[in-house]
Amino acid sequence: xxEQQSEHSNPASILLIDDHPLLRKGVKQLIELDSELQVIAxxxxxxxxxxAALEHEPDLILLDLxxxxxxxxxxxxxxxxxxxxxxxxxxxxxDNEEDVVAALKAGADGYLLKDMEPEELLSNLxxxxxxxxxxxxxxxxxxxxxLQSKRTKKGPDIxxxxxxxxxxxxxxxxxxxxxxxxxxxxITEGTVKxxxxxxxxxxxxxxxxxxxxxxxxxxxx
Amino acid sequence: xxEQQSEHSNPASILLIDDHPLLRKGVKQLIELDSELQVIAxxxxxxxxxxAALEHEPDLILLDLxxxxxxxxxxxxxxxxxxxxxxxxxxxxxDNEEDVVAALKAGADGYLLKDMEPEELLSNLxxxxxxxxxxxxxxxxxxxxxLQSKRTKKGPDIxxxxxxxxxxxxxxxxxxxxxxxxxxxxITEGTVKxxxxxxxxxxxxxxxxxxxxxxxxxxxx
DNA sequence: TAAGAGGTACCACTAAAGAGGTATTTTTGG
DNA sequence: CCAAAAATACCTCTTTAGTGGTACCTCTTA
Numbered sequence: 261x262x263e264q265q266s267e268h269s270n271p272a273s274i275l276l277i278d279d280h281p282l283l284r285k286g287v288k289q290l291i292e293l294d295s296e297l298q299v300i301a302x303x304x305x306x307x308x309x310x311x312a313a314l315e316h317e318p319d320l321i322l323l324d325l326x327x328x329x330x331x332x333x334x335x336x337x338x339x340x341x342x343x344x345x346x347x348x349x350x351x352x353x354x355d356n357e358e359d360v361v362a363a364l365k366a367g368a369d370g371y372l373l374k375d376m377e378p379e380e381l382l383s384n385l386x387x388x389x390x391x392x393x394x395x396x397x398x399x400x401x402x403x404x405x406x407l408q409s410k411r412t413k414k415g416p417d418i419x420x421x422x423x424x425x426x427x428x429x430x431x432x433x434x435x436x437x438x439x440x441x442x443x444x445x446x447i448t449e450g451t452v453k454x455x456x457x458x459x460x461x462x463x464x465x466x467x468x469x470x471x472x473x474x475x476x477x478x479x480x481x
Numbered sequence: 482x483x484e485q486q487s488e489h490s491n492p493a494s495i496l497l498i499d500d501h502p503l504l505r506k507g508v509k510q511l512i513e514l515d516s517e518l519q520v521i522a523x524x525x526x527x528x529x530x531x532x533a534a535l536e537h538e539p540d541l542i543l544l545d546l547x548x549x550x551x552x553x554x555x556x557x558x559x560x561x562x563x564x565x566x567x568x569x570x571x572x573x574x575x576d577n578e579e580d581v582v583a584a585l586k587a588g589a590d591g592y593l594l595k596d597m598e599p600e601e602l603l604s605n606l607x608x609x610x611x612x613x614x615x616x617x618x619x620x621x622x623x624x625x626x627x628l629q630s631k632r633t634k635k636g637p638d639i640x641x642x643x644x645x646x647x648x649x650x651x652x653x654x655x656x657x658x659x660x661x662x663x664x665x666x667x668i669t670e671g672t673v674k675x676x677x678x679x680x681x682x683x684x685x686x687x688x689x690x691x692x693x694x695x696x697x698x699x700x701x702x
Numbered sequence: 703t704a705a706g707a708g709g710t711a712c713c714a715c716t717a718a719a720g721a722g723g724t725a726t727t728t729t730t731g732g
Numbered sequence: 733c734c735a736a737a738a739a740t741a742c743c744t745c746t747t748t749a750g751t752g753g754t755a756c757c758t759c760t761t762a
Contacts, residue, residue: 364629365700371625395621403624404592404616408585422738435691437718449718451740457720458738467748468719470656472690476697479586643708658748670748672710678750679708688718689749 271298272389277309278324306330325352370394433475492519493610498530499545527551546573591615654696
């Protein structure tokens, strides 16, 4: 790791990846108003971006999501696979839940919306350079919904299950084979199979693997 | 569903569940400054709370997390199991990640911190009464981390897997049996079994069910 | 060039899972 | 109190899954 940054140490190096030259220009001008931040490279697509990241190893990468050919999420994955250790801040207009979730799951260290105030962007970038995760506050409710999203979705319904069946689903999702489930519940393996058979019918699933996956996604932990 | 609320319709009915009488008193006084909101019942523990909720069917329930005996999360689950349809807003001092995530997963419709400004609380409650999910903005970064948290955790390591094995894991997690995986990859079922065998060894798992669960939790979608 | 890793394939064998049936007991609801 | 649902048990049978071993081919690297 590098040493602690004091008041006026080296500015944080930044790579911009965005397919709009004008936007890059604007952001660059804004950033260079802050002596703690410095744009050291720009790229207009994923390939250039990865190459520039590998060459300069910047402290921060400001990454647009909406790019032709290879989008921002894919670019982010490429960066990670190439071993780029820079902190990647997604900087986009999209406040779409899927984009936000996908970006964070792909390892983004921040998600800022382009409509934010310039001063706020600068302060957020400074925070990010210090290792803090920065997220536009507009996204709070969105993130909360993503966490609980499992509900209100299509697919099988848990309400049709008996308590015993729910109990068995949890054990299946824990990876236990029927034999161990039987021991844990003090019933025979044959009976466990009966319950499994029934809940497969009810949930319209084809195997215990599907049951396990469904249960995990449903948050039945 | 009830009819659309116009400007000065009936105020939203609120149930307070909190073990501190003084806090309830304070919140109640605050809320009744707003003609759109009305506290119609109070409870000091989970049992009273559930009973009151069933009796009054309030529009909103303000629920404290930190209560003796039965905590707020459990209370929330009890409410949901009893079929209470009210919107439940967790109102607490805890900005702990696990609490927030647990509450939202348990079906909370909001999560507000007790240190917020009184006027802000009122406006948030009004929003909540209109069906909006309300979350204290302080929690944004917390939620973002919860989404990506899968990483940096103990357990088996994906890095030891070959591309082919990762490919097969995804298909297992999709619930496919070996035969279908074989077709999809244009290889024989026997070969699929070989790969499954190898990845079970590498990940120290005992069955494809465990693989599927692990993959889903790891976010390999 | 030799060694190793990865992918492919086949075989035989055991274990586990799932489908179908019948039947008893307990619980629950009308 | 009766009927339905739930839980239990046992049975057979077929399909899937998992283990062990051998083998061949390609590609990369020491």
